[in-house]
Amino acid sequence: MSDVFFEEMLNELFNGIKVHGHPFRTVSLATVGQNAKPRLCTVVLREVTNDLKLTVYTDSRSQKISNLLLNNQIGLLMYDPDKLLQVKIEGQAHIVKDVERLDTSWSNIPTNSRRDYITHHSPSSEINNPSSVEYLNNDHYFAMIDIVPQKIEYLKLKRPHHIRVAFEKEHDTWKSTFLVP
Numbered sequence: 789m790s791d792v793f794f795e796e797m798l799n800e801l802f803n804g805i806k807v808h809g810h811p812f813r814t815v816s817l818a819t820v821g822q823n824a825k826p827r828l829c830t831v832v833l834r835e836v837t838n839d840l841k842l843t844v845y846t847d848s849r850s851q852k853i854s855n856l857l858l859n860n861q862i863g864l865l866m867y868d869p870d871k872l873l874q875v876k877i878e879g880q881a882h883i884v885k886d887v888e889r890l891d892t893s894w895s896n897i898p899t900n901s902r903r904d905y906i907t908h909h910s911p912s913s914e915i916n917n918p919s920s921v922e923y924l925n926n927d928h929y930f931a932m933i934d935i936v937p938q939k940i941e942y943l944k945l946k947r948p949h950h951i952r953v954a955f956e957k958e959h960d961t962w963k964s965t966f967l968v969p
């Protein structure tokens with residue numbers, strides 16, 4: 789019976805990458821920083837595979853990459869305010885090393901969107917003015933992060949009952965349990 793919720797959650801994730809303006813297009817990514825400090829940022833969901841691997845893009849010099857090199861445990865949070873649907877994901881992040889895949893994704897990024905990965909100075913460097921950022925011409929710091937979910941939690945607020953379901957991956961299948969919301 790909880791399969792319908794898993795299917796719904798999966799559909800929403802796919803719509804996040806396909807449907808313009810879908811609330812799951814941008815997700816909150818939690819990483820663990822130095823001294824176990826929690827760190828959050830917004831990222832765009834770029835790819836979702838049928839076996840539920842999620843991919844986001846970033847600058848390889850960003851702090852989230854340094855965090856992931858120390859600790860690859862992540863959290864993802866998505867929320868649709870119209871459907872009152874929240875999806876929480878816990879899992880492991882893997883920085884993509886496959887050069888062919890990186891090259892293919894990079895070549896598919898429109899030129900004017902490449903600026904996010906070609907700043908002369910690293911993200912978080914101090915500048916005097918937002919217009920004074922310098923860009924590289926022949927180099928980039930494009931990086932991809934694959935996220936492999938281990939636990940997923942679906943929560944929908946509705947009448948007469950809120951619905952909260954935990955999905956946990958066990959030997960490649962997802963075991964589901966209803967929870968008190």
Ligand SMILES: Cc1cc2nc3c(=O)[nH]c(=O)nc-3n(C[C@H](O)[C@H](O)[C@H](O)COP(=O)(O)O)c2cc1C
Nearest residue numbers: 814829830831832845846847850851852853911912
């Ligand atoms: C709407 C929105 C979408 C964003 N998408 C991305 C993204 O896809 N990848 C990314 O690295 N940063 C993205 N950012 C910026 C991050 O939230 C973050 O501020 C930046 O990457 C610096 O991260 P760091 O603290 O890990 O260095 C986005 C910010 C906003 C407001």
